Amino acid sequence: MADPLGIAYSPCPNDTFVFHAWAHGLVPGAPAVDVTFADIDITNGMAERGEGDILKVSYAVLPWVLDRYALLPCGGALGRGCGPLVLTRGQDGTNAPRGPGDLAGRTVAVPAERSTAYLLFRLWTAALVPGGVGEVRVMPFHEIMPAVRDGRVDAGLVIHEARFTYQRYGLHRLADLGEFWEGTTGHPIPLGAILAKRSLGAERLAEITHAIRASVRQAWADPEAGRGYVLAHAQEMERSVADAHIGLYVNEFTEDLGEAGHAAVRELLTRAADVGLVPRVSESDLL
Incomplete structure (x- = not known):
């Protein structure tokens, strides 16, 4: 029997929901996997070092890793109305930024330097923040909203479930970078990608793609089957969140990126390369 494939993804509900069936041996004929849970900044680093057979990473890291990893057409996070948010303290008499221009020279917390969220943030600030922000501090995702609330940073870049919880911290949404991206390009937002090592070979990559799609479809068909797995890793997240x-x-892009998904990825990486934020990627690299 072949050794299990090493797969690393986050403990976030979307990833555990997608991979529950495969991780628990419920996809007939799928290769066995050995799961590691890691936040996106960790898996991005793993990809850059060539660690792991299958990884959930930020689309922003692709230009540095596509020589060793292939982008799979399923399993990732890409959609509409799901972009990162820029948050500040409440507007009740504080010195908090009240508009994009007020971020000039300010301190901003971000979850990772090579995240798609940060790449979108840099494209946004290049367009709307004259002179750019001041200090950028990388900190764990769960520490960002408290840091903004407590005034340790002037603003924070947040992702995922923070869309549903930031008001509990008394925070103000300064910008929705998804609205900026969609309004500027018309494309959905590419956030997280699934990669697999090219050295596994075409046949193995096809097996992995099939396993992911089957796992997604099983999750949709019986969402309660993985409920315990999702909530066990959701970092005390409420079920409703x-x-x-x-x-x-x-969503549909998780099952298949399709032409619309691939076009969005090409647009993101092309725009970022045009302003010198990432190395340029060729069309063939994304196949």
Whole structure:
């Protein structure tokens, strides 16, 4: 029997929902997997070092890793109305930024330097923040909203379930980078990608793609089957928030990127390369 494939994805509800069936041996004929849970900044680094057979990463890291990894056409996070948010403290008499221009020279917390969220943020600030922001601090995702609330940073870039919880911290949504992206390009937002090592070979990559799609379809057909798995890894997230998270990030693009999904990825990486934020990627690299 072949050794299990190493797969790393986040404990976020969308990933555990998508991979539950495969991770638990419920996809007939699928190769066995050995699962590692890791946040996106960790898996991005794993990809850059060539660690792991299958990884959930930020689309923003693709230009540095496509020599060793192939982009799979399923399993990732890409959609509409699901973009990162820029948050500040409430507007009740504080010195908090009140518009994009007020971020000039300010301190902003971000979850990872090579995240898609940060790439979108840099494209947004290049367009709307004259002179750019001041200090950028990378900190764990769960620490960003408290840091903004407590005034340790002027603004924070957040993703995922923060869309549903930021008001509990008394925070103000300064910008929705998804609205900026969709309004500027018309494309859905490419957030998280699934990669597999090219060295596994075409036949194995096809098996992996089939396993992911089958796992997604099983999750949709019987969402209660993986409920315990999702909530066990959801970092004390309420069930309603986990459900909203899944509903937002698991969609038709998760089953198949399709031409619309691939076009969105090409647009993101081309725009970023045009302004010198990432190395340029060729069309063949994304296949």
